[in-house]
Amino acid sequence: MKPVVIEEYVERGLVRFVSRHFAFLGPESIRAAEAAECAGEQGGFEDYSRLVLANQRANRNGGGFADTKLMALARFAGFDTNVFESCLVDGKYAANVQQDVADAHELGVRGTPSVFINGEFVSPADVETVRAALDRALAVSGGG
């Protein structure tokens, strides 16, 4: 859904896309989210996020996103690995990820991806539903 929204709406300046974490599937979800934040520190949140998602494995919390793997992905993406490792090991963004998860719970989020458009919950978050909701919101706002 995200690549389509970015190509069709964000790159045309129509929509702002905000990514937040709902790391609820276990410890490796949390570490992956923290790693993405560390990548963001080096200006690579989106690139690293795509890389992590492309390396998803079927067995959750089975080592696919262990710190060593997250480090390897950072190295592959060309980040400063010393800075990245310090960031990840120190849990520099752990509180930010926890805050996102807490906010998601407070907003009633139960699964992923969960999408809100101008504050309205949109379900299911598939391409067609989100596209239709965006078109409606743009029509209402006069921004389409």
Place this chain on the structure above:
Amino acid sequence: MMTMARVAGGWGFRHVLVVASLLLIFSACDSEGTQIGAPDRHALGPADAAVTLVAFDDYQ
């Protein structure tokens, strides 16, 4: 009639005070409540876009 007018005026003023107090309380609650799109550390697209999409996601 004068008495009725005074009473009505008095209740009107009290109503204004009550409504104003409630508005203050609600606005305070809103400012401290959860904001869907904030923080927006990782946002793409113009900050002044008419439409904002917020996606909560997990990497696993």
